[in-house]
Amino acid sequence: MKGIICEEIGRFVFREDLEEPQMGEGEAIIRIRRIGICGTDLHAYRGNQPYFIYPRVLGHELAGTIERIGDNREGLRAGDQVSVIPYLHCGHCRACRSGKTNCCQQMKVLGVHLDGGMRERMAVPVSNLIRTEGLTLEQAAMLEPLAxxxxxxxxxxxxxxxxxxxxxxxxxxxxxxxxxxxxxxxxxxxxxxxxxxxxxxxxxxxxxxxxxxxxxxxxxxxxxxxxxxxxxxxxxxxxxxxxxxxxxxxxxxxxxxxxxxxxxxxxxxxxxxxxxxxxxxSRNATREDFERVLAALAGGSIDLGSYITHRCAFEEMIGQFEGWLLPETGVIKALVELD
CATH class of the missing domain: 3.40.50.720 (NAD(P)-binding Rossmann-like Domain)
Structure with missing residues (x-):
């Protein structure tokens, strides 16, 4: 499986031999199709990101399609287009019990505390998926930053x-x-x-x-x-x-x-x-915030045409990334595309 790893500060490595993800209980296998690049990724690359350990697979602004999934209460099925809520919460701490899952005491964020989506496939808890029928893949990937x-x-x-x-x-x-x-x-x-x-x-x-x-x-x-x-x-x-x-x-x-x-x-x-x-x-976001953004995008209230300023194929990302760090390139949001 292809993937990009931030091995250390200032160095990415492209790999074609990453292990395929294993689908655990309550999880689905997602084929990653779009990856948004955000400040967290830039700070991690530069060595300015708190809570960070190398090596790490970055990427938490993610859209893709479900490849494998079991029975689930959400009604999701193989082939569905989804956005990933990258904040894995414990569900048991006081914050989670009060509905503030965004600031879980045991919070693990994909691409920060755990490996993220700069790879062809990954396992994600079904509870962290949102069906994005009616949105483009680009819109689906932008749910997270807008949330x-x-x-x-x-x-x-x-x-x-x-x-x-x-x-x-x-x-x-x-x-x-x-x-x-x-x-x-x-x-x-x-x-x-x-x-x-x-x-x-x-x-x-x-x-x-x-x-x-x-x-x-x-x-x-x-x-x-x-x-x-x-x-x-x-x-x-x-x-x-x-x-x-x-x-x-x-x-x-x-x-x-x-x-x-x-x-x-x-x-x-x-x-x-x-x-x-x-x-x-204000830390992270909850499912409620993702759903509000989904409604705004679906209703045409937010146009992402000029918000996404730079794009590249997955295999080209390492060569493009340094340029995205430069203010003169005019980057607002860069998007990585996987076939």
Whole structure:
């Protein structure tokens, strides 16, 4: 079986002798057809990804078809097109029992803690599959990154008509903007890249775009008549941005971190208390978030045509990957295709 392994920091190896997956109880064998490349994969390749051990088969934005499956309550059958929920939860810890499977105490993420989908076939628990009939394979592969944004939006508590500042216009931030717009919110996009900010206005339909290098606090104050947004979602994974975000939240507002940084975040406590802010993290996504994105895509509310900017065949990925690390290549989302 063909596969690509990240042997160590900065080195992929293409193999044609990987062992075929064995179907365990409650599992299905999935033929992988599309693999999205995300920040986790890039950070793992560079050596900046927390919780990571090498060697590892990367890949957790996955779409494919079922090759083998037993009887199951979900009604899935061989031949069905599916998307993979890559978060394997225990089902027994307090978080799982309360429905927060996305932050399971024993969480194992495919492509991070366990080998992922950069291979021709893999075994996946049936409970982690979503039938994607009516979607393209490309759309099915994008359920996962967009579900991250859907979860952050749901966790923030914003409602239709609310104003939200989304900081960071990478793939996850763009997903946050798109799903916030789908929820009926008015989006202010903030980033350091003018071209990406223009993309936010066109693709994510952001109402306003603010350059983070050009007096952002003053600009946001003007846009909100001095009150600042009640909801701020930071998707940068940058410590400086995450700390500065405290100053951009309105009194009584909520700051949600969907980006992850290896380090410590600090803030001014008197200012934090004066605003009675809520600060929270947003991790992964649940089946509910995947299903919400599926509905948005099926209904035509989100167009992935310009979101997926780069594609290549599976055998070409190693040669293309270094280029996807360079900002000048204009990568938003890269997709790897398997026949």
């Amino acid at each position: 991250i944004g859907a979860h952050a939006v749901r966790r923030s508590g914003l409602q239709s008509g609310d104003q939200v500042l989304v900081i960071g216009a990478g793939p996850i931030g763009l997903g946050v903007m798109a799903m916030a717009g789908y929820a009926g919110a008015k989006v202010i996009a903030m980033d350091v890249n003018e071209e990406r900010l223009e993309f936010c206005k066109v693709w994510a339909k952001a109402e306003h775009a603010v350059n983070a290098l050009q007096e952002p606090k003053e600009r946001i104050a003007r846009l909100t008549e001095g009150s600042f947004p009640a909801f701020v979602i930071d998707a940068t994974g940058n410590a400086s941005s995450m700390e500065n975000a405290f100053e951009l939240v309105g009194h009584g507002g909520t700051l949600t971190y969907v980006g992850l940084v290896k380090g410590t975040i600090t803030f001014n406590d008197p200012d934090f208390h004066a605003r009675e802010m809520t600060v929270q993290g």
